[in-house]
Amino acid sequence: xxxxxxxxxxxxxxxxxxxxxxxxxxxxxxxxxxxxxxxxxxxxxxxxxxxxxxxxxxxxxxxxxxxxxxxxxxxxxxxxxxxxxxxxxxxxxxxxxxxxxxxxxxxxxxxxxxxxxxxxxxxxxxxxxxxxxxxxxxx
Numbered sequence: 001x002x003x004x005x006x007x008x009x010x011x012x013x014x015x016x017x018x019x020x021x022x023x024x025x026x027x028x029x030x031x032x033x034x035x036x037x038x039x040x041x042x043x044x045x046x047x048x049x050x051x052x053x054x055x056x057x058x059x060x061x062x063x064x065x066x067x068x069x070x071x072x073x074x075x076x077x078x079x080x081x082x083x084x085x086x087x088x089x090x091x092x093x094x095x096x097x098x099x100x101x102x103x104x105x106x107x108x109x110x111x112x113x114x115x116x117x118x119x120x121x122x123x124x125x126x127x128x129x130x131x132x133x134x135x136x137x138x139x
Contacts, residue, residue, distance in 0.1 A: 024062065024084040079094060093106075115135035117133040
């Protein structure tokens with residue numbers, strides 16, 4: 001394979017990677033929570049569906065805000081700053097309805113496939129949270 005062909009393959013691969021987990025601008029907009037789970041204090045997984053959780057998250061210009069309800073009642077909310085680089089997404093809440101942990105920042109691994117954004121938060125080798133969001137339609 002020629003050097004030019006290798007360069008072309010590299011550029012295409014880089015573009016595909018960026019489309020999956022790209023820069024912060026690819027995440028801007030409104031998102032609706034589709035599903036998720038977290039690990040409770042007893043170390044057991046709890047599906048968001050069992051808590052009847054619904055949520056909306058807004059991302060714009062490095063800022064985020066979200067509201068989550070449980071069975072139609074307020075569950076949690078927060079706002080602050082975010083950054084996304086490669087496959088890492090970090091939220092730093094400035095206001096929250098819950099006690100902040102981890103020094104006030106939450107780091108996730110993420111993928112973006114079309115209009116589906118999946119976030120996973122890990123503590124060491126254990127996944128402690130997973131959320132699946134879908135870009136809200138504008139119609």
